[in-house]
Amino acid sequence: xxxxxxxxxxxxxxxxxxxxxxxxxxxxxxxxxxxxxxxxxxxxxxxxxxxxxxxxxxxxxxxx
Numbered sequence: 001x002x003x004x005x006x007x008x009x010x011x012x013x014x015x016x017x018x019x020x021x022x023x024x025x026x027x028x029x030x031x032x033x034x035x036x037x038x039x040x041x042x043x044x045x046x047x048x049x050x051x052x053x054x055x056x057x058x059x060x061x062x063x064x
Contacts, residue, residue, distance in 0.1 A: 021063045033058055 012027045015034075022030055033055070040051035 021059050024062050 009027070012030055015030060016023045016025075022033070025033065036051055036055055040049065040055070043049065
């Protein structure tokens with residue numbers, strides 16, 4: 001995504017307003033988290049899939 005567009009900024013702001021756990025992230029960090037979710041959300045569940053642990057840890061850390 002182009003970080004200079006108004007649409008990009010509006011989408012990021014909307015996500016931060018809807019989900020309190022993402023408010024502390026800047027737009028670049030939030031974009032990386034969303035890409036991580038998007039790339040691994042559709043994969044079959046694997047106990048050893050580290051993306052789930054990283055995503056969960058980020059949410060926990062941001063929530064604290």
